[in-house]
Amino acid sequence: MQQKSASNAETTRPEPSRRFSVAPMMDWTDRHCRYFLRLLSQHALLYTEMVTTGALLHGDRQRYLGHDPSEHPLALQLGGSVPAELAACAQMAEEAGYDEVNLNVGCPSDRVQNNLIGACLMGHPALVADSVKAMLDAVAIPVTVKHRIGINGRDSYAELRDFVGTVAEAGCRSFTVHARIAILEGLSPKENREVPPLRYEVAAQLKRDFPDLEFVLNGGIKTLEECQMHLETFDGVMLGREAYHNPYLLARVDQQLFGVERPVPSRGEVMCQLRPYIERHLAEGGAMHHISRHILGLAQGFAGARRFRQVLSVDVHKTDDPLGVFDHAIELLGSH
Template sequence: MPQKQAENPGNSGNTVVRRFSVAPMMDWTDRHCRFFLRLLSKQTLLYTEMVTTGALLHNDAHRFLRHDASEHPLALQLGGSVPADLAACARLAEDAGYDEVNLNVGCPSDRVQNNMIGACLMAHPALVADCVKAMRDAVSTPVTVKHRIGINGRDSYAELCDFVGQVREAGCRSFTVHARIAILEGLSPKENREVPPLRYEVAAQLKADFPDLEIVLNGGIKTLEECQAHLETFDGVMLGREAYHNPYLLAEVDQRLFGSDAPVVSRSEVLAQLRPYIVAHMESGGAMHHVTRHILGLAQGFKGARRFRQLLSADIHKAAQPLAVFDQAVELLQGR
């Protein structure tokens, strides 16, 4: 049976269950992707793409915050380092109904570093603490932090504990730990997800040394068996690219990690439930590929997977009736 989930009271007794979550991924975890993933698992905590404070405060906030009610439980990940701006954005998130606000302290890209966003903030724990306090003072929605175990030049365990300790003093009680350091010069974001070695033992030591905190493990996890093993040590696990490229993995999450007795949904059932959503999106002026680009991995491992991907990634752009092409793709997974 699943272990009892550690409670995270946030600011006002709200409890967000972080036992299993899908990571925020730029260009991937948009609202269409999240709607699709929710059809596979009702319990998984879903995260938005990272949204910068500037995008929310100086552009169309509704466009960035828009989501379907079915996506809950749902967290908004923010990128920023100005406490007042983050507080204003946290208020927007709370007004929009998000269940959690997460601060990105893990993204290593040059573009965000130049704006003091992401992993570079690990060198400034006092500033991160100020950001967290400002958001917590502004909203009752739980405020969390996602970070690395260090950055080049600040990668000792003592420095990691200093970072977590200062942010804890600001009231944060839930930390999602990507168990790699980030190399801020010379590596691309993709290389930063692969080159620095995974060090789960560092994250485990963090949980041992901060037993009062909720520690969610992220980085390199690919199977539900691995998730179950890590849940012996950590309060939760977060999957990123594996959940995107092999989304049907989520179909057994509720049963295996949350103890649900609901039947496992089939691939064809998911596509049948997705079809009305696609129709509504197209009727509102959207394109089918806005949705179908996220489901290409659903046929992974099956004969016909290549044809499934071709239909939904290439053929729909040339078709006079793209819904007919979608239905062709559905037929390839009928009964599976």
């Protein structure tokens, strides 16, 4: 059995609230994106992109685990299915200060199936249970699972309930349910986020059958009003694409979903707060577009949105004064 890490005794981090979270998204929720999103909401739980155990154990650890202290509450999502490796990676996450480790049992990509990573693991509940147990034995931070409501060939409710029950017996208390079946062959991961249809009622049945477990609903949620509605049934909501494409949605999360009295920051204020971070990144040799590509959706919904996107996605590549271009984008926002 894994030894608990030495840091466990001193771990006093509170359990993060999962009432509202931003989904793990490969190539999107990198550290720059998370820094930006954190300026909009102090309380949203942020997830990293999925990191495979292989990448963490054999690759550039700092690159995968590095983050700014302001990003908390912050969860690392792992992809893998070898219990000892997952346990070792969970320890790394804990030592690096993450508030939670999440196991990916939802990604349908062929690339990951070959290595038994992602949604195909729904067909191996005992292996997921062993993985979760190994991680829980290794760390004091929470270990959670993000999964689908089924995979093709294993899509009955009885099988889903068996999956959740088996993994819960291993000690997992929190499940994030992407409420559509994953099709493991014939669809791209992108198509698999649109079809087959969402079935929130299946996720709701899980909450009824396991009232003591935490269930976070994911898939297709677009507004805070929808979040409020789902929070009557579920313990939390997780937003992916809408949070990325329309990030200003997060500006009201603290007030509306966490009941915190805090003035809603304007878009311009958020940009001004981001500026020193960009300056630091440029001074360290980084490029403006590493960060600006994540903020293109900030102006969504009002007249200057198109020009704003253009300035930050096109003009930014043609200038030797990226901060000047950024300041121009701030001006375009006016008082919005």
